[in-house]
Structures are given as C-alpha cells and as structure tokens.
Amino acid sequence: MKKETHIHAAERFLNNKKNAVWHDETLWQTRAKRDRQAALIPEWEQLRELASKIKMHTITHLDHYLEQFAAAAEKNGATVHWAKDAAEHNAIVLQILQQHQATQLVKSKSMLTEECHLNPFLIEKGVDVVESDLGERILQLMDIPPSHIVMPAIHIQREAVGKLFEEKLNTEKGNADPTYLTRAMRKSLRQKFLASTVAMTGANFGIAETGDVVVCTNEGNADMGTSIAKVHIVSMGIEKVIPSHDALSVFVRLLARSATGQPSTSYTSHYQKPQKEGELHIILVDNGRSSILADKDHIQTLKCIRCGACMNTCPVYRRSGGYSYSYFIPGPIGINLGMLKAPKNYYTNLSACTLCFSCNSVCPVQVDLGNQIYKWRQGLDSIGKANRTKKVMSDGMRMMFKQSGIYHAALKAAPLINLMPRALIYCKADKWGIGRELPQFAKQSFNSWWKKEVLKK
Amino acid sequence: MDHLAKIGLFIPCYVNAVFPEVGIATYKLLKQLGIDVDYPVDQTCCGQPMANAGFEGKSLPLIHKFNDLFDTYDYVVGPSASCVAFVKENHPHILAAHGQHQCQMSGKIYEVCEFLHDIVKVEKFPGAFPHKVSVHNSCHGVRELHLSSPSELHTPRYSKIKDLLSLKEGVEVFEPQRVDECCGFGGMFAIEEDAVSVQMGKDKLRNHIATGAEYVTGADSSCLMHMQGIARREKLPIQFIHVVEILAAGL
Structure with missing residues (x-):
C-alpha cells in the first residue's frame, strides 16, 4: 500500500484550521513548561552533556553491560529472554501467556510493543489485550495508533473522548469533564486489573549493576497491573541498559522535565524481583538496534530516551501532527528511526524538516537529530528516491x-x-x-x- | 582588529539579485569603519540550496570556486547568516567526504553582524534610525553561528544583534513571542512543504506584528524574503529590513 506523503498529510492537517492552531499551541505549551523546569536547574547543560556521554559509553560497551544486567537480573530471580526481532519477542510473550493459561494481558505504555506490533498479534491469538494508560486506552477503544510517543492521544480533544466513553463506557451524554471521564475509565479498568494474571510494562531504564528495571509513569497503572498480576513481563530494548544507579540519577532528572515539563513523573518504579510465588520475565529486544551500532552517521539515535521533547519543539510536527509521518514514531527522532528501519518505506518523511536544529538543542541526550536528517537527504539519490x-x-x-x-x-x-x-x-x-x-x-x-x-x- | 587586514565581501546569490541594497549597506558600513574591503566579482553561490536538498555532490564545484576566489583574504564577510553558516559548518565536511584538502574558509568567514561585534568591536554607529524593530532570530544565525543564545539552552542570555542595534541612535528593539522559532523558509522546504512553510511564516509574522514593531529585522534576508512574500500576499502592516541596513542608515 502506498502511504500518503508527509507533504500531503500535512496539508490535510492544516486544512482543519482550528484544530491545527490548537495542536500547535498545546505542544508549544509543553515545550514552554520544559523550558521553565530546565531553567530551575543551574547545571542543566552539564546534565545533558553527562547524559549523552553515559549513553554513548554504554551503547559502545553494550555487550558488557547487557551481560552484566542479565546476570544480575537472573540472580534477583528474573527470567531473561533474548529476542533478535519483533517476531521472536511476540512469540516469547505468547508462550508466557500460554504457560499461565492467561487470556488477558494488561499493559502499561510501551513504544517497543508498538514497534513489534504485539497487540494485533496477540489479539489474533485470542488474547484480550488491555492498554491501561489512559491515553493508550482511549486510542485502543478508537482503534487508532498513538500520534506522540509520550502523550499518545494529545491530538484528541476531551469532547471526542466524552463521545467515545458514552458509547463504550455508558457515561452521561454530553459530559466531557476530564475528572468525570477519568473516573469512569478508572472504574472500567479496575475490573480488568482485578482479573489479570499477567501484566506487561515497557522499560525506561535497565540498571546493569543491580538488574532492576525502571519504569516512569504518571498514572500508577504500571504499578497497579504488576501488583495484582503474579506474572510481570517487561519488554525492553537493548539500548535501555545503563551502568548504575548513579547514572540513573542523571537521567531521571532529565526525563520528565524534557518530556512534559514536570520535575519528575509521579511514579519511578524499580522492579527487581518477582512477586512472592510470581514470575518476572525480562525480554531484551534487538530488532535492528545492533546494526545501528555499526552506523557511524546514525549511532547517536541509540542514545534516545524517548522523551518526545524533539516533537514538542519541532515547528513542523506541531503544525502537521503525528499522523502526517508514515513511521509510527513521528517528529525528528521518528524521521531518523524510520530511515534506519526501512529507508524505501519511510523516506518521504525527510521533507518534514527546515533544518532549524531546535531538536538538537532540546534533546536531553544531545542526539544530533537535524544533522542526521541532512545526512539522510544526501543518500536519497543513491536509493533512487530523490525528489x-x-x-x-x-x-x-x-x-x-x-x-x-x-x-x-x-x-x-x-x-x-x-x-x-x-x-x-x-x-x-x-x-x-x-x-x-x-x-x-x-x-x-x-x-x-x-x-x-x-x-x- | 588589524587595520591592514583585507576583507573579501561575500554577497550570496539571492542577495545579489533580490536584495542588492543589503550588499551595498554592508560595503558602505565596512568602508566607513576604515576597513579594506574588496569584492571578488566572479563569486556565485556557496552551494547550500542543493546540499540541503540532498545533493552535496553538486555543490562541490561551487565550494572549490569559493575557496579559490577568497583564498587571499584575511577575512570573508557576508550579510547572510545561513550562507555563512553553510560555508563554516558544511564546506569542511563536504570537502573531507570527497577526500579533498582541508577547508581554509571555515576559520575566517563571518556573518557581518558577528564580524562587527566580535572582530571590529564597533562602539557606535553614525546616524540614527528612529523606528521600532522586531528582531528575527534566524535558526542558522542562532543555532549554528551563535548570534544569540538559543532559547532551548540554559546558558547566559545574549544577542549580538541587539547589542549592535543598541549602538544606533533611535532604534527601539523588540523580540517576538517564541523568540527563535523557525519562520518556515528552510530553502527548498519552502517549496516542497509549502503548506507547512506558509503556516509557519504566518504564525511567525503574527508574533512579530504583535510587538508593535514597524519592521522585522534580521541577519538573514532569506527568512525576511519568505515572510515578506506572505506579508505582501496577506497585506499585513509590517516592513522588512536587514540589520546591516539599519546600522548603515544615513551613510
């Protein structure tokens, strides 16, 4: 299927003027909040520098840190699985579910499972997959993908959520009060939580020296899921490993401030051991990451901590929306990751950049996003895709x-x-x-x- | 600055054809400051448009030409932040990628505001410009040439352009909301992604106009050209002027 180019999708997005203005302003406010939070930290730029160096060090010594992480995790009682690609990852998840005769999986937010197309795979196998992050759940009920990696339903206004909940959760007609709608969803999800035997989370960080997995959330849904279910599956990209808790202290100061302009997420949960009589499975996923290690022009994308700050600052993303990009991750980081995945499928996203370099300057780990886009453009002619x-x-x-x-x-x-x-x-x-x-x-x-x-x- | 230094004037192609007054103001201002300025007439373009579009290779002959023409000067000075940034940042790596000699230009090329501020260290400009102006902090000027502190970074605030404007009698300086957000020009982006480009330009202009300024001024005529095109189409009440024209006003 030939996908619509960014150029045309953006034009369509801008045709809905009111929505386009609202989208730009909403995302800009997130950038402004990030600026205010960062300004409160005198050593902000040193933190970015340090974070970049730690990531670069870790990904260039990945063999060492992954082995250290896996050994520590196993010592803690976790089971570590290695998945070379999406298919292996999905098969491992299904196998764990089958071992426990589980027909339901409660998930907290994970872009990696999105990357692996886990949900459609499991649904086809008869598993009731339940997204438990509010934004993700809204999208799941609407049957549409995320438009932003941190605020997945940022493009949807509350009136539309009210309508959806009227239909799906029997809420009052015309009531679009955010508190009311959130409570309705909480009530509905509570049943799912209580019935679940297996819960799944992503991972923001994996600590090599201690083997714990760190998950940063705002809604407590990851903790609710993993507290009730006896089995916890973690889906973690291999680039998420960092050496130590000292290193973590650098990243947790940067992550939420960069992502949403909060000093920290409401929950920073460390998962180290399985529950009593339970199981903790950690799936370490490559899915193309190790080949990026050998690409000197684009290795820096592996430093990314998925905060979404580059999207919020990108003047093109704000004015074209997440769906205008053909790769599932939009904005500057998505343009680059799409090209790394399959250049011939995703090259049309390369036009979505003025080379303003604002993304380089907001990135908490100093990924040279704009420079990489420039480099990709140089290679288009050689794959026969030049404009x-x-x-x-x-x-x-x-x-x-x-x-x-x-x-x-x-x-x-x-x-x-x-x-x-x-x-x-x-x-x-x-x-x-x-x-x-x-x-x-x-x-x-x-x-x-x-x-x-x-x-x- | 060494007063025996020889300056080669770099007038980018579109300034030459569309905004010659910016080139003339640059020349007159440098001359008035007692600087030895020359203009190699055979110069054309720095090669940025094709490189940003994805055809670095096609800019290679232009890079060689640029090097040959400006080789003998102590400084190269041009009134366009984006073009100067391209020479400074990209010429070296394009030459290196094609196994060519080291780039000599990178260390001696300056955007004119940067040159006046950092090298000449001007203390006062003659004449007056009694108008309200809104400073357009262009992306490559800010984030590549460091003409001002980028709003994303938490480093000490400064603006070389505002410093220079404060040395001219009568100028009232403003800055728009979203102080250094891109205006949407972006070279071929302006044509390829015209819908987003025009929307960005309109938004930028709204912020400039809201300052109450009579003029938008900046170190990049390319951004000004794009915004001017929109302002003329939309009949918006704002004018455009390069910083160097303000500094040279009355000469």
Whole structure:
C-alpha cells in the first residue's frame, strides 16, 4: 500500500484550521513548561552533556553491560529472554501467556510493543489485550495508533473522548469533564486489573549493576497491573541498559522535565524481583538496534530516551501532527528511526524538516537529530528516491553557479521576470506563489552596482 | 582588529539579485569603519540550496570556486547568516567526504553582524534610525553561528544583534513571542512543504506584528524574503529590513 506523503498529510492537517492552531499551541505549551523546569536547574547543560556521554559509553560497551544486567537480573530471580526481532519477542510473550493459561494481558505504555506490533498479534491469538494508560486506552477503544510517543492521544480533544466513553463506557451524554471521564475509565479498568494474571510494562531504564528495571509513569497503572498480576513481563530494548544507579540519577532528572515539563513523573518504579510465588520475565529486544551500532552517521539515535521533547519543539510536527509521518514514531527522532528501519518505506518523511536544529538543542541526550536528517537527504539519490524537481533545480543551479558568465547573464536578465504576466508566474507549478508573493528582482544587481559605483571610480 | 587586514565581501546569490541594497549597506558600513574591503566579482553561490536538498555532490564545484576566489583574504564577510553558516559548518565536511584538502574558509568567514561585534568591536554607529524593530532570530544565525543564545539552552542570555542595534541612535528593539522559532523558509522546504512553510511564516509574522514593531529585522534576508512574500500576499502592516541596513542608515 502506498502511504500518503508527509507533504500531503500535512496539508490535510492544516486544512482543519482550528484544530491545527490548537495542536500547535498545546505542544508549544509543553515545550514552554520544559523550558521553565530546565531553567530551575543551574547545571542543566552539564546534565545533558553527562547524559549523552553515559549513553554513548554504554551503547559502545553494550555487550558488557547487557551481560552484566542479565546476570544480575537472573540472580534477583528474573527470567531473561533474548529476542533478535519483533517476531521472536511476540512469540516469547505468547508462550508466557500460554504457560499461565492467561487470556488477558494488561499493559502499561510501551513504544517497543508498538514497534513489534504485539497487540494485533496477540489479539489474533485470542488474547484480550488491555492498554491501561489512559491515553493508550482511549486510542485502543478508537482503534487508532498513538500520534506522540509520550502523550499518545494529545491530538484528541476531551469532547471526542466524552463521545467515545458514552458509547463504550455508558457515561452521561454530553459530559466531557476530564475528572468525570477519568473516573469512569478508572472504574472500567479496575475490573480488568482485578482479573489479570499477567501484566506487561515497557522499560525506561535497565540498571546493569543491580538488574532492576525502571519504569516512569504518571498514572500508577504500571504499578497497579504488576501488583495484582503474579506474572510481570517487561519488554525492553537493548539500548535501555545503563551502568548504575548513579547514572540513573542523571537521567531521571532529565526525563520528565524534557518530556512534559514536570520535575519528575509521579511514579519511578524499580522492579527487581518477582512477586512472592510470581514470575518476572525480562525480554531484551534487538530488532535492528545492533546494526545501528555499526552506523557511524546514525549511532547517536541509540542514545534516545524517548522523551518526545524533539516533537514538542519541532515547528513542523506541531503544525502537521503525528499522523502526517508514515513511521509510527513521528517528529525528528521518528524521521531518523524510520530511515534506519526501512529507508524505501519511510523516506518521504525527510521533507518534514527546515533544518532549524531546535531538536538538537532540546534533546536531553544531545542526539544530533537535524544533522542526521541532512545526512539522510544526501543518500536519497543513491536509493533512487530523490525528489525529481529538487534534483532538476539542483542541477540547474550547479550549472548556473559554476560558470560566473552564465550567472552574470542571469543576474542581468532576472528583473525581466518581474515584468511577466501574473497568471504565468502564479501558476500551479509555482508552489512558492500559492501562499506568498514572489520576491521582486532588483533592477540593478549588486554586481552591476559594484562595477558601476566602485570599480569605475 | 588589524587595520591592514583585507576583507573579501561575500554577497550570496539571492542577495545579489533580490536584495542588492543589503550588499551595498554592508560595503558602505565596512568602508566607513576604515576597513579594506574588496569584492571578488566572479563569486556565485556557496552551494547550500542543493546540499540541503540532498545533493552535496553538486555543490562541490561551487565550494572549490569559493575557496579559490577568497583564498587571499584575511577575512570573508557576508550579510547572510545561513550562507555563512553553510560555508563554516558544511564546506569542511563536504570537502573531507570527497577526500579533498582541508577547508581554509571555515576559520575566517563571518556573518557581518558577528564580524562587527566580535572582530571590529564597533562602539557606535553614525546616524540614527528612529523606528521600532522586531528582531528575527534566524535558526542558522542562532543555532549554528551563535548570534544569540538559543532559547532551548540554559546558558547566559545574549544577542549580538541587539547589542549592535543598541549602538544606533533611535532604534527601539523588540523580540517576538517564541523568540527563535523557525519562520518556515528552510530553502527548498519552502517549496516542497509549502503548506507547512506558509503556516509557519504566518504564525511567525503574527508574533512579530504583535510587538508593535514597524519592521522585522534580521541577519538573514532569506527568512525576511519568505515572510515578506506572505506579508505582501496577506497585506499585513509590517516592513522588512536587514540589520546591516539599519546600522548603515544615513551613510
């Protein structure tokens, strides 16, 4: 299936003006909150620097830290599984569920399970998969994917949630009060929690020296799930491992402040041991990560802690929405991760960047997101995916600018364009002219002025 | 600054054709400050448009041409932050990627505001410009050339452009909300993603206009050109002027 390009999806998003303005402003407010929180920490920039170095160190010594982590986790009584790809990951989850004759799985938020398409896989096998993060649950009931990695339902306004809950949870007609709706969902989810025997979480960090898994949430849903169910499955990307609790102290100061502008998430839960008479399964997932390690231009994407700050600051993301990108992770980090996954499937996202580099500066682990997008663009021609218009324009410019004589002639002739009939200039082929007036060429270029006013004198 | 230093003036292609007055103001201002300025007439373009579009290779001959033409100058100075940033940041790695010699330009090229502020260290500009202006902090000026502190970073606040404007009589300086958010120009982005580009420009202009300024001013005529195109189409009550034109006003 040919997916819609970012260009067209963005245009469609902007056609709904009221929604587009609201989306931009909402995400900008998150960026502003992040700025205010960061400003309260005098050593903020040193923290970013340190976080970047710790991550770089860890991912370049990943063999060592993963083994240390796995050994420590097993010593704690956890079972460690290694999954080389999504299929292996999903099969391991299913096997654990089957071993416990579980027909329901309560999940807290995890982008990795999204990446592995775990939910459709399990649902097809007859498992009742229940997302327990409020945003994720809303999306699950609407049967649509997340549009943001931290605030998955940020694009949905409360009136739409009210309507959905009327239908699914029998709430009062026309009641879109957030507290009311949240309580209705809590009541509905409580039944699911109480009935669950297996719970699943993602992992924000894995601590190599102690083998614990750290999960940061705001709603307490991860803790509710894992407290009731006897079996806990953790789905964790191999790049999530960090050396120590000292290292963790750097990341937890950065994560929530960067993500939502909170000093910390409401819950920072450490899972170290299985429950009494229970099981703790940790699935370490590669799914392409180890090949990124060998890619010197893009290795830095493995530092990402999935805070979403690059989305909130991205002027293009805010004005085009998460669904305008064809990869399931949108925004600057998503453009890069999509290219790492399958360039031919996701290259059309590369246009969604002005190279403003704001993402580089907000990133808490200093991933060079904008520079990487620039680099991907350089490779498009070699995979036969270069934009033809841009290629023709670039060739034309190269011709003109290589030869000073041609350029000088063009400079002289340019003002003639000003005299062309409006209908000829503002045609369909001229995308500049759809929303803007064209610049007027000067009657006398700087070159002519220089020759006349400076050289002749 | 060494007063025997020779300055090569870099006038980017679109400034040459569309905004020659910006080039002229740069020349006059440097001349007035007693600086030895020359303009190599055979210069064309720095190669940024094609490289940002994904065709670095096509900018290679232009990079060589640039190096040859400006080789003998002590400093290269140009009135366009984005083009200067491209020479400074990208010429070296493009040359290296193609196994070519080390780039000499990177260490001696300056955007004109940066040059006046850091090298010439001007203390006062002649004449006056009695107007309200809103400073456009362009992305490459801020985040590549460090003309001001990026709003994302928590480092001491500064703005070289505001410093310079404070040395001109009569200028009242404002800055928009979302002080350094991109205006949406982005080179070929403006054409390829025209819907987002125009929306970003409109939003940026609304913030500039809300300051009550008569002019938007900045170190990048390319951003100004994009916003001017929107302002003219939407008939918005705001004018555009390069910083150097303000500093040179009255010369």
